[in-house]
Amino acid sequence: MADLSLSSVPAASASFREALGAPFRSGALFHGKVRIALLLLVPILLLTVFAPLLPIQKPLETNLRAMMELPSIQHPFGTDKMGRDILSRTLAGVQISMLVGASVAAIALVSGMVLGTLAGFYGGKVDRVIMTIVDIFLAFPSLLLAIGLVSVMGTGLIPVILAISLADVPRFIRLQRSQVLSLRSRAFIDAARTVDASQFWLMSRHIVPNTLAPMLVAASIAAANAILIEASLSFLGLGIMPPSPSLGNIVRDGQMYLEQAWWISTLPGVVILLITIGLHFLSDGVRELLDPRARR
Amino acid sequence: MNYQARLANTMATTAHTLLEVRGLRTQFQTGSGIVTAVDGVSFTIERGERVAVVGESGSGKSAMAMSILRLLAHPGKVVGGQVLLEGRDINALSESQLNKVRGRQVGTVFQDPMSSLDPVMRVSKQMVEPMMRNLGIKRDEARAEAIKWLGKVGIPEPERRIDAYPFEMSGGMRQRVMIAMALSSRPQLVIADEPTTALDVTIQAQIVEVLKNLTSEAGAAMLFITHDLGLVARFAHKVAVMYAGRIVEFGRVEDIFARPCHPYTQSLLGTIPGTTMGKHERLPQISGLPPDMRKPILGCAFKDRCAGVHERCHAEAPALSDRGIEHDAACWLPKGLDSVAMLAPERSARAVVESAGTDKVIVELNALRKQFSTSKRMVVNAVNGVNLRVHRGETLGIVGESGCGKSTVARLLLGLEKPTSGDIYISGLAQMVFQDPASSFNPKMTIGAIVEEPLVVKRQGNRTERSAKVRELIEQVGLDPSHADRYPHQLSGGQRQRVAVARALALDPSVVVADEPTSALDVSVRAQIINLLVDLKQELGIGFVFISHDLLTVRYISDRIAVMYLGEVVEYGAAEEIFANPKHPYTRALIEAVPVPDPAIEARRINVPLQGELPSPLNLPIGCAFASRCPMATDLCRSTKPQLPNHDRARQVACHHAT
Structure with missing residues (x-):
């Protein structure tokens, strides 16, 4: 009899969740990895958004009387050699990182879905042309490709976003194409073809909605990578140019004084780490929520 | 004496009993609760006897067979009961002792021969090494023996085909290899889980003959799991009918088919169109669906689909009780339903237009x-x-x-x-109803949208006209219009196939x-x-x-x-x-x-x-x-x-x- 009472408990809590509505029904907020991700990302995002309201120096404001000061109440992350507040600069850097991450993910998602769908759905010549170009791009490591493109296009925010996107788009095309190929042979596509549905109808109603979930997961990983690549480029002096703060160039600035003032490089570095870990947990959690096989 | 009592009396296994299963319980720990797949199953198999286990998908027949050899994959676990093979309790054996039983004393044949054979290993390697281990013979002898068995199961040119890879063989050939492998170690018991379901009728007939002849030749007993009642009639000595994790009827094959005593068995036998059945007769059908195995079942598991249901069925679950020589059924009614006619009251002959089509x-x-x-x-x-x-x-x-x-x-x-x-x-216009209702619908569309799609594509009517038509179509195929808001995965296979029919009719083909x-x-x-x-x-x-x-x-x-x-x-x-x-x-x-x-x-x-x-x-x-x-x-x-x-x-x- 013991097992009978045991088995009724999950059934009851399931109906409880059913009643609470969609996000609760899918259990998204109860999922462990998603919760860790939100705990990491939400505070950073809130601080970034409300940075202008915080009682700290402006990112570009110098204070020569407080150079290279240790973290304190007034300067929670300390100051650099020109007396600028590291926390304020870091938050401004996060803002740029987030912008880069979001735009890269959006560009890669949209162009990857369009080109990948066309390649997978039409096959033949269209597929061969698109995939040959994709293969050429995929032959380069993405950081190297981004460095090359930035050195051609010049530095600054827009070139950095474009360079990183261009390195990511081929991967998205490939992923989308493989999904389209497996969907194309499913019976519901045939079912729609028997009523003479147009090709646009097939792609927009049947194929794209079914590829969206894995593409969103890929996009969140791409966002995390883009943040890392932007930081790397800025660190190498190829990305966002000083005095505009970016996580990468703050770390670069502090690198020379690592022995006297460890906080200049280290604290923004930790922030990069937390954001990346957060985004990876988020994409992992989302993937598990969307794929019932990964749930146990 | 009823079955349970008889079991209790044969505590000391008789000389003829090969396998005795007592009160076997198996559970699967899933995300949405504990599924009791096998709920207290008891039966015996004598030496050389062929026992068929029949039931719908989800009735626990495969889980039961896998539990006998403890072959269940991760979330599944045997939680109670005994499995006695020649008086030895399998559940008490260690994994290494059990490995000696698997393959040597008990051979297995699974449904899908492609996934049960190693695709990158030649057939010879997969057959010879277990035979050397199980029979204690040298490589040359084992190879000669393997070739002999491949010949016996009907593989042409066994000397050459033994060195083939599984992908070089057809499905029927691979299933023969599986049978040869299962029988080559001269097991006393062969467990076959739907061994012919993936095959064509003519190949199925060949495989069944091979299995029947070779097991009786070697004196091996057999536990045969299937959903095909025709095969059971051809093949088995005894039949166990499973429903919702329990055996509801057990007996000799002649008795089960001539005098079924459980309403479920009676209905199953009634639903198959016979060789003489005319079109004017409607097929008897079992309404409803099997119970949700995650929830505790109060009373008889079949009560919601049974035509002979009465108060007692809701309160108490009947145990297997005696219905004749070696024939037991778990039902409060002594003879089950009076006639199959009780299955479908509206069964009255349909008005047949016997013209069978016009000249157009x-x-x-x-x-x-x-x-x-x-x-x-x-x-x-x-x-x-x-x-x-x-x-x-x-x-x-x-x-x-x-x-x-x-x-x-x-x-x-x-x-x-x-x-x-x-x-x-x-x-x-020609329209289609597809084979697999699981893949013929877009999982992201509601049932209403699926049925409506042909009308939208062909630009027929406005939104209100279309939704009225959708309701009408869904009702026409015997579903409730409220199903229109659900998604395909929320429906059962039969309901999905009804939706497929509704969609096919949308454009008046x-x-x-x-x-x-x-x-x-x-x-x-x-x-x-x-x-x-x-x-x-x-x-x-x-x-x-x-x-x-x-x-x-x-x-x-x-x-x-x-x-x-x-x-x-x-x-x-x-x-x-x-x-x-x-x-x-x-x-x-x-x-x-x-x-x-x-x-x-x-x-x-x-x-x-x-x-x-x-x-x-x-x-x-x-x-x-x-x-x-x-x-x-x-x-x-x-x-x-x-x-x-x-x-x-x-x-x-x-x-x-x-x-």
Whole structure:
């Protein structure tokens, strides 16, 4: 009899969740990895958004009387050699990182879905042309490709976003194409073809909605990578140019004084780490929520 | 004495008992609760006895078989009961002791031979090494023995084929290899889990004969899991009927088929269209669905679907009790239902328009050919000159083994493929009901949107007119209109197939093509869908093309039948005539291969199954395509192709020897 009472408990809590509505029904907020991700990302995002309201120096404001000061109440992350507040600069850097991450993910998602769908759905010549170009791009490591493109296009925010996107788009095309190929042979596509549905109808109603979930997961990983690549480029002096703060160039600035003032490089570095870990947990959690096989 | 009491009395296993299962319980720990898949199952198998376990999917029959050898994968766990093999409790053995039992004392044959054989290992390696270990013989001896077994299971040229890889063999051949492997260590018990479900009828007949002969030759007992009651009648000594994790009836095969005592067994036997059943009789069907195994079941598990349900069934679950010699059933009623008529009160004969179609031709195929080129030089002739006609209000059944081109004909009819040559004439519109209701719907669309899609694509009506039409269609196929807001995964297989029918009817087609519409469904649901299709045909007067390998269903549902072999129609005629008097040797072989759910008929049959397999459609023979497998083949057949005489509705046979 013991097992009978045991088995009724999950059934009851399931109906409880059913009643609470969609996000609760899918259990998204109860999922462990998603919760860790939100705990990491939400505070950073809130601080970034409300940075202008915080009682700290402006990112570009110098204070020569407080150079290279240790973290304190007034300067929670300390100051650099020109007396600028590291926390304020870091938050401004996060803002740029987030912008880069979001735009890269959006560009890669949209162009990857369009080109990948066309390649997978039409096959033949269209597929061969698109995939040959994709293969050429995929032959380069993405950081190297981004460095090359930035050195051609010049530095600054827009070139950095474009360079990183261009390195990511081929991967998205490939992923989308493989999904389209497996969907194309499913019976519901045939079912729609028997009523003479147009090709646009097939792609927009049947194929794209079914590829969206894995593409969103890929996009969140791409966002995390883009943040890392932007930081790397800025660190190498190829990305966002000083005095505009970016996580990468703050770390670069502090690198020379690592022995006297460890906080200049280290604290923004930790922030990069937390954001990346957060985004990876988020994409992992989302993937598990969307794929019932990964749930146990 | 009832079964439980008898079990208790035989605590000391008798000399003849091989396997004794007592109160076996197996649970699966899933995300949404604990599923008790096997709930207190007890039975015995004597030496050399063949016991069949039948039940719908989800009844726990496979979990039960896997529990016997503790072969369950991760979330599954045996939580209680004993499994005594020759008096030794398997549950008490360590994993290494158990490994000696598996393979040596007990052989297993699974449903899918492709996934049970290692794809990167030659057959010889997979067979020889276990034999060396199990029988303690040298490599050369083991290899010679393996070749002998491959020969016994009917693999041609076993000396050469033993060094083949599994992918170089057909499904039937691989299943033979599995059987040879299971039997080669001379086990005392063979557990076969749906060993023929993935195979064609003629191959199934061969495999069943091989299993039957070799187990009785070696004196091995067998536990045979299946959902095909015809096979049970052909094959088993005893039958265990499982429902919701329990055995509800157990007994000798003759008793179970002649005097079933549990309403579930009675209904299952009733839902199969017999060989003599006429179209005016509606198939009895079991309404409802099996219970949710995550929830505790109060009272009898079958109560919600049972026609003979009464108060006691809701309160208490009946245990197995005695119904005759070695015959037990778990029901409060001593004889179950009084008659199968109780199954379907509305079963009253349907008003049949016995005209079987009018003269108006709605579909005509002329010299239809379809070739697929696999590479530059290889050409597969999938459809090789087919002439067929469907008249208004007529059902044409197309039967044949897999690879005979019947599905390609359907795809050509619907315009999903372009014919290589020949022409297709359709008056009106052709629509399709697909085989697998799980993949024929877009999972992101609601049922309402799925049914509405054809109307939207064809721009018929405005939004309110369309939604009214959708409601009407959903009601027409026997579903509640509230189902329109659900998603496909929230419906059962049978409900999904109803939705598929509703969608096919949305544009008022003149012909509906149904490609194996019932093969993915359970027996109890199958009858519901067949009844629905027949009723709709009567009601709407549309033509049907019904493609299936299930000959009993095709006979029941069709007015005319076309038998296809290697892309050609070899026999065509009225359904009853073809079944009563098949003229083409292939049609005869097909009909003979179908197991009939009646042990008396099966016992009288002399089973000489059709030998060999379908030849490759890559290089077709010059003469009759069937000559390589035909018992009547002569030189004339090998040199000249028999043509189908082109009469309209008359009987047609493409054979030199047909009289």
